[in-house]
Amino acid sequence: xxxxxxxxxxxxxxxxxxxIRFEAGTLVIRGFIPGWLQEAPWVLWDKRELVFxxxxxxxxxxxxxxxENKTPLLDEARQxxxxxxxxxxxxxxxxHQRDAVDHWWSSGAxxxxxxxxxxxxxxxxILAMIRALRSTLVVTPTIDLLNQWRKELNLAxxxxxxxxxxxxxxxxxxxxxxxxxxxxxxxxxGNRFGLIVFDEAHHLPGPAFSTSALGSIAPxxxxxxxxxxxMEQPLSCYDGLIGPIVYRREIPDLSGQYLSNYSTKxxxxxxxxxxxxxxxxxxxxxxxxxxxxxLDMSTEGAWGRFISLCARVDGGLAAFRxxxxxxxxxxxxxxxxxxxxxxxxxxxxxRTLIFTVDNATVYKIAKDLLIPPLTHLTPAKERKILLTGxxxxxxxxxxxxxxxxxxxxMPLAAVGIVLSGSSTVRExxxxxxxxxxxxxxxxxxxxxxITRETSExxxxxxxxxxxxxx
Amino acid sequence: xxxxxxxxxxxxxxxxxxEYLPPNAxxxxxxxxxxxxxxxxxxxxxxxxxxxVLRELASPFLNGPGNPRIWEGxxxxxxxxxxxxxxxDGLEEQLRFEVFARAAIARKDNNFDRTRLLTEAATxxxxxxxxxxxxxxxxxxxxxxxxxxxxxxxxxxIHAYNIGLVQGILLHSLSLVIEAVQPNxxxxxxxxxRVRFHRLLATYESRPNGRIQITLDGPLSLFGRTNRYGxxxxxxxxxxxxxxxxxxxxxxxxGKRKVPKVFHLDSGLGxxxxxxSPQQPNPIKQDLVALFTKRPNASWELLETHEVLMEGxxxxxxxxxxxxxxxxxxxxxxxxxxxxxxxGLTRGTSLPTTIPWILCVQANPKDLANDPRLYxxxxxxxxxxxxxxxKLVLNP
Numbered sequence: 071x072x073x074x075x076x077x078x079x080x081x082x083x084x085x086x087x088x089x090i091r092f093e094a095g096t097l098v099i100r101g102f103i104p105g106w107l108q109e110a111p112w113v114l115w116d117k118r119e120l121v122f123x124x125x126x127x128x129x130x131x132x133x134x135x136x137x138e139n140k141t142p143l144l145d146e147a148r149q150x151x152x153x154x155x156x157x158x159x160x161x162x163x164x165x166h167q168r169d170a171v172d173h174w175w176s177s178g179a180x181x182x183x184x185x186x187x188x189x190x191x192x193x194x195x196i197l198a199m200i201r202a203l204r205s206t207l208v209v210t211p212t213i214d215l216l217n218q219w220r221k222e223l224n225l226a227x228x229x230x231x232x233x234x235x236x237x238x239x240x241x242x243x244x245x246x247x248x249x250x251x252x253x254x255x256x257x258x259x260g261n262r263f264g265l266i267v268f269d270e271a272h273h274l275p276g277p278a279f280s281t282s283a284l285g286s287i288a289p290x291x292x293x294x295x296x297x298x299x300x301m302e303q304p305l306s307c308y309d310g311l312i313g314p315i316v317y318r319r320e321i322p323d324l325s326g327q328y329l330s331n332y333s334t335k336x337x338x339x340x341x342x343x344x345x346x347x348x349x350x351x352x353x354x355x356x357x358x359x360x361x362x363x364x365l366d367m368s369t370e371g372a373w374g375r376f377i378s379l380c381a382r383v384d385g386g387l388a389a390f391r392x393x394x395x396x397x398x399x400x401x402x403x404x405x406x407x408x409x410x411x412x413x414x415x416x417x418x419x420x421r422t423l424i425f426t427v428d429n430a431t432v433y434k435i436a437k438d439l440l441i442p443p444l445t446h447l448t449p450a451k452e453r454k455i456l457l458t459g460x461x462x463x464x465x466x467x468x469x470x471x472x473x474x475x476x477x478x479x480m481p482l483a484a485v486g487i488v489l490s491g492s493s494t495v496r497e498x499x500x501x502x503x504x505x506x507x508x509x510x511x512x513x514x515x516x517x518x519x520i521t522r523e524t525s526e527x528x529x530x531x532x533x534x535x536x537x538x539x540x
Numbered sequence: 541x542x543x544x545x546x547x548x549x550x551x552x553x554x555x556x557x558x559e560y561l562p563p564n565a566x567x568x569x570x571x572x573x574x575x576x577x578x579x580x581x582x583x584x585x586x587x588x589x590x591x592x593v594l595r596e597l598a599s600p601f602l603n604g605p606g607n608p609r610i611w612e613g614x615x616x617x618x619x620x621x622x623x624x625x626x627x628x629d630g631l632e633e634q635l636r637f638e639v640f641a642r643a644a645i646a647r648k649d650n651n652f653d654r655t656r657l658l659t660e661a662a663t664x665x666x667x668x669x670x671x672x673x674x675x676x677x678x679x680x681x682x683x684x685x686x687x688x689x690x691x692x693x694x695x696x697x698i699h700a701y702n703i704g705l706v707q708g709i710l711l712h713s714l715s716l717v718i719e720a721v722q723p724n725x726x727x728x729x730x731x732x733x734r735v736r737f738h739r740l741l742a743t744y745e746s747r748p749n750g751r752i753q754i755t756l757d758g759p760l761s762l763f764g765r766t767n768r769y770g771x772x773x774x775x776x777x778x779x780x781x782x783x784x785x786x787x788x789x790x791x792x793x794x795g796k797r798k799v800p801k802v803f804h805l806d807s808g809l810g811x812x813x814x815x816x817s818p819q820q821p822n823p824i825k826q827d828l829v830a831l832f833t834k835r836p837n838a839s840w841e842l843l844e845t846h847e848v849l850m851e852g853x854x855x856x857x858x859x860x861x862x863x864x865x866x867x868x869x870x871x872x873x874x875x876x877x878x879x880x881x882x883x884g885l886t887r888g889t890s891l892p893t894t895i896p897w898i899l900c901v902q903a904n905p906k907d908l909a910n911d912p913r914l915y916x917x918x919x920x921x922x923x924x925x926x927x928x929x930x931k932l933v934l935n936p
Contacts, residue, residue, distance in 0.1 A: 380600035381571065387578070390600050418648050429592060433677060440643035440657060442636070447682050452633060459641075466644055 090132060092147040092261035095285025097124045097132065104141045107132075126260045127310070129287035147287055150205040150264040151243055158228040163197055164190060164328055166319055171197040173317040174292060180313030182271060182293035186321045186538075187503025188481075189328050191294040192219065195267045196226045202290045204264025205243040209252045209282065211270045218479065219246045219269065249273055252282035265290040268312060272297055272496060275307040283311035296503055297496035321499075321506065321538040329506045330484075332514040334539055336530065338522045339405035349524060352396035359389035400521035401427055401490040407438060409519050413487055414439075414467060417515075420484045421460060424469040425501050427490035435469045435489070444470040472497075474504055481507040486516040490526070491533065498533035541774045542704035543711060546613045556792065556801045558705035560809075563698040567605055572614060572694040575601045579618050583689035591624060592682035610701070617700045621692065624684040632679040634665045635672060692814065700814040703781070707774035709803050713758030713790040716773070721785035722750035728848050729857045734779040736876065738772040744855045752855075760793045778813040824875045824900070824921065825859050831923050839865055840927065845872070851892050858897070862930055869934050871896040873926070896933050898926060 089101040099107065099122040107113055107122065112131070116123045124132065129147060136143045163171075167190055170183045179202055185191050199206050208223070210216045213236045220231045223244055232245030234255060241259060266286050268274050271293030274283055283291070293312035298305060305315060325331055341349060359365075363379055365372055376393075380386035414422065426432050429445045436443035442456050442465050459465035461482060474480070486505045491497055505514040520526045542548075548559040561568060578601065582589045589597070595615075602611045638661035646652045662672035677683040692700070710716065720728065731754065735742045741757035759770035780786060785807050792801040805811070832842045845861040849872070858872035876899050891897055891913050901908070903916040912932040915925060 374603070377600055378603040381574075381602075381604050387600060390597075394596070414647060415650070418650075429682070430596075433683065437673070437676060438654075440639050440654060442640040443677075447680050449633075452636075455637070464644065465640055466648075 087142040087144050088136065089144040090129075090147045092126065092149070092287060095126050095257035095260050095281065097126060097129060097147055097287070098122070099124065099132075101144065102142070104139060106135055106139050106141075110135070126256075126285045126287045127283060129261075130289035133289070147261050148264075149261045150288075152264075153203050153205060153243055155200050155203055155227055157196070157200060157226055159226060161193065161226075163193065166324060166328065167194050167197060170194050170317040170319075171201060174198060175201050177313065177316040179265075179290040179292075181291070181316030182295065182298060182308050182312055182314065184295055184298050184315055184318040186319065186324060186329060186506065187296045187500060188330075188507030189319070189324050191269070191296075192222050195269070195292060195294060196223070198267070198290075198292050199227075199244070199265060202265040204288075204290060205262060206245075206265040206267060207252070207263040207286075207288070208244075208246045208267040208269060209249055210246060211249055211273050213248065215269060216246050216248055249279045249282065253278055256282045256285045260286040260288075263288050265292065267291075268293045271295040271308070271312060272300060274311055275300060275303060280311055297499050299495060321502065322540075325506070328508060330508055330512045330514045332502070332506055332516065334502070334516045334518070336518045336520060337409055338520050339403060339409055340522050341399065341403055341405070341524070345399055345403065349396055349399040352392040352399070353525075355392035356389055356396055359385065359392070396525070400524035400526045401431055402434060403521045406489050406519050406521070407435070410435070410439065410487060410489065413485075413517060417485045420466070421463075421480070421482045422467040422485040422487065423474060423480070423483050423501075423504055424467065424487045424489060425474075425491060426469065426471050427492060429471050431490060432469050432471050439469075441467050441469045444468050444473055446473055448473075479507070480504060481509040482512075483507075484509075484512050484514050486514070488516065488518045490519075491529070493529035493532035495533055495536050499536050499538055502538055541707040541711070541771075542613050542616065542701070543708045546609055546616060547705060547708035548607065548609055548613075549705070549709065551801070554800065554802055556709060556794065556803045558702070558709060560702045560705065560811075561610065561698050563695045563702070568698060569694045571601070571604045572697050575604070575611075575614060576618070576691060576694060576697060579622075580689055580691050583622060583686050588625075588685035588687070590683050590685055591619075594686055613701050613704060614697060617697060617704060618689070621690045622686055623688040625678060625687055626684070630679070631665055631667055632675055632677065635661055635667060636676060638664050639672075639676065696814050699812050702811055703778055703814065706803075706805060706811070707777050709792065710773055710777060710790060711759055711770040712792045712794050712801075713773070713803075714761045714793055715758050716756040716788065716790045718754045718756070718780055718783075719747070719787045720752045720754070720783050721787070723752055723783055723785075725846055725848055727783050728752060728855075729846060731779060731783065732848065732855050732857045734776055738776040740769075740773060740776060743853055744850075745853055746850065758790065758792075760798070778815075781807075781811050781813045783807065824902075828873075828921055828923065828926075829860070835923075840930070841865055849892070849895055851894055854892070856892050856895060856897070862926075864930070864934060867934070869896070871898065871930050871934055873897075874899050875921075876901050898929055898933060900926070 087101050088099060088104060088107070091098045091100075099113065103122060110131075112128050113122050113124045133143070133145070166185065170185065171194060174181055174183060183191070183194055185194065195208065208219050210219055216233065216235055220233060223231045223246070227244065229244060230242055232240050232242035233247070234241065234245060235248035235251035241262065245263075247255075263286065266283070266288040268283070268291075272295045273279055274293065291312045293308060298308065298315060300307065308314065321329060360367060360376070363383070365376055365379070367373070367376065377390075380390040410424065424435065424441065426435065429447065432443045432445055435441060442459075444453060444456055448456070456465055456468060460468055460480065468474070483505045486501055488498070488501060491501070502516050505516060518530060520530050550557050550559060582594060582597070598615060602608060602615060604611045639657060642657050642661055643652065646657060658672040659669040662669040667675065720731065723731070732744075735754065735756070743755045745753040745755070747753050756773065759767075759773060780788060788805040790803040792803055793799070794801040829842060841863040843861040843863060845858050847858065849856045849858065856872070856874070858874050860873040862871045862873060863869070864871070872895060874897065891899055891911075897913055898915055899913060900915045900917060900921045902918070905916040908914045908916045912929045915921065915929055917925070
């Protein structure tokens with residue numbers, strides 16, 4: 071039996087009282103240590119300080135078990151408030167938004183709500199906050215989204231909204247943060263919020279960002295995403311961080327009434343004979359290199375080994391160049407530009423987003439077709455002007471690689487043209503989501519332009535493995 | 541200068557040790573040489589490479605042996621030795637908006653002609669139409685083209701890396717004490733001139749056994765402009781390495797919590813400056829000497845000098861010596877810079893008090909103290925003006 075820790079903090083626990091305190095993303099448990107606590111697998115004995123410790127996210131379990139076992143408890147961990155929150159607007163919830171919050175609440179106010187882009191996930195979070203009535207932190211992946219959330223929350227509740235990220239560190243009872251800032255700072259203020267909302271929650275299960283969920287004591291947790299599936303990770307990866315999926319609706323369930331009607335079309339183009347033979351030669355050189363070095367590129371970590379070999383062995387750099395070129399040829403196939411031009415003519419009066427796999431292609435299209443590019447390199451001021459111009463119709467077409475994949479509100483976008491992309495389902499669904507937000511009687515169309523008999527065909531099949539494309 | 545993630549150091553108690561790389565280690569030399577050769581190739585290629593593509597193409601090298609951050613450090617150094625195409629002061633942004641807006645209208649009107657649109661837009665923003673295509677995104681750092689590269693050997697790259705680690709550490713310094721052991725006059729002059737050139741705050745002291753101690757303020761001892769001052773200190777550091785024998789001790793305030801640490805370095809470690817640093821001839825001084833020799837002067841003799849003159853705890857390094865023929869009195873001339881906001885200099889208090897001296901600086905005379913020892917000239921110093929001032933200084 072380990073030695074009992076000494077009392078600490080402002081208040082002193084009695085001999086019959088268990089005490090918990092928040093410390094750097096963990097809970098330190100001292101004072102009276104009941105038998106049930108020692109049996110809990112998530113409570114560890116910390117030899118360095120002679121105390122019991124648990125991750126911050128175990129706060130709720132700890133409190134529930136203490137209540138269940140009638141263990142007297144001195145709670146010095148909790149620093150969040152009960153709040154009086156009411157909606158300051160006359161916005162009425164859609165049935166799927168109400169259902170989502172009901173399901174979340176009845177699942178113990180923990181879990182993931184999966185709704186397609188454009189179906190009002192932000193308002194789901196606002197309804198959840200009104201239900202939970204606790205200090206709330208919203209975590210978002212980008213500064214753009216952080217600003218969007220801050221505006222929406224301010225409008226909904228009419229109170230000042232705190233911000234952590236984008237150079238600001240100003241906390242209030244309702245605050246927004248980026249994943250990056252949450253990862254850095256939650257060990258300090260992980261006990262200040264009773265509800266934590268993870269927007270675009272598919273970013274959470276990584277080794278770095280998940281620490282923000284593990285280090286927070288928030289008993290109420292809500293994750294929002296349109297695409298929870300992560301390659302090589304089961305959906306259970308969310309369970310310990312936010313909770314399981316509690317509500318899910320897909321694009322076909324909501325299109326028409328809450329999302330625009332849409333159609334998806336695939337257009338195949340050929341490589342000219344010169345490019346075709348270059349493509350074949352480069353692909354062969356790359357694959358031969360992989361075979362020679364027994365690299366199976368479909369296995370985990372293969373990419374890292376390939377890159378590392380390229381720098382070290384004879385012929386490595388040539389193999390790397392061949393790899394890049396065989397990727398580049400189908401992506402930048404000039405025939406795609408011809409198709410693109412005809413599609414732009416066909417939809418000359420509609421707002422169009424062109425998606426490519428990388429920034430190099432974005433800038434090539436921007437230069438060739440004189441279409442404004444929007445990438446992470448675009449200066450903030452210019453980005454604002456372009457987005458405003460897109461809304462007003464001054465710049466009716468934008469070309470982008472990934473910055474518009476998620477989050478940013480563009481209700482008028484009606485046509486999406488995927489010139490190239492990765493094989494991930496999530497990216498493809500997010501891209502479709504960009505053009506689905508309901509706006510009048512808009513009919514959205516997503517085109518996919520694919521170079522025939524290249525690796526693009528395979529990538530297209532993989533990324534369309536989703537109900538939205540069936 | 542390697543900072544942030546690239547600064548690889550280890551701590552031992554209060555002392556900080558950079559993770560120096562061995563310059564002659566074979567496991568490093570071969571891949572670094574390959575990296576340099578590849579970079580040179582990109583720089584010389586007719587198809588210019590943008591920063592973004594350069595970064596992508598470099599990925600195999602960034603996974604070289606050892607810690608990947610070492611290779612990031614090499615990348616950083618190679619990049620700093622490269623020149624890239626530059627933007628045109630915001631004209632590119634104007635050009636883009638003009639081109640894209642016109643293109644959108646033309647597309648709607650079924651009237652899209654790329655060349656015409658680029659030409660029209662360039663004319664509107666006042667740019668040469670031939671340049672419009674190449675300048676469309678030239679202001680975005682990632683789109684800048686690699687234009688040149690000052691190559692170096694793998695051994696020098698590793699030296700540059702080690703120097704970069706020290707420079708990164710010195711950015712955290714509160715103060716810096718450099719002890720030059722029996723420096724020769726030329727080395728000492730050079731160090732003192734560099735201290736002044738980089739506008740560092742320094743005091744000098746002559747110590748026993750021919751040692752000269754230079755105490756410099758660190759960037760963190762100042763309240764403002766720490767980045768700029770830190771950068772100047774980092775630029776100065778390689779000059780210390782040109783001293784034959786030296787010891788350097790720095791007091792640091794490390795990390796966000798400003799934990800007190802110390803750093804120590806001496807010449808025994810074998811750090812070498814990467815670029816040879818010949819004394820740059822001073823064009824103003826050369827012009828004045830040429831002017832003087834053109835017109836014979838009965839009253840004055842002008843001599844080159846390499847002296848280091850001491851006055852209390854201050855050292856002075858004159859560029860020329862002027863001798864009054866009749867009295868054989870000496871007066872020293874120095875060609876310096878006028879740092880912005882250096883009130884000491886504008887008041888004339890930085891000048892030697894007991895040594896006859898004239899400091900010539902390119903500045904508006906109105907900005908300087910009314911002192912004959914302080915000569916502010918517009919374009920070139922005038923010999924007549926120096927002569928008049930010299931008479932006043934020597935015979936007040």
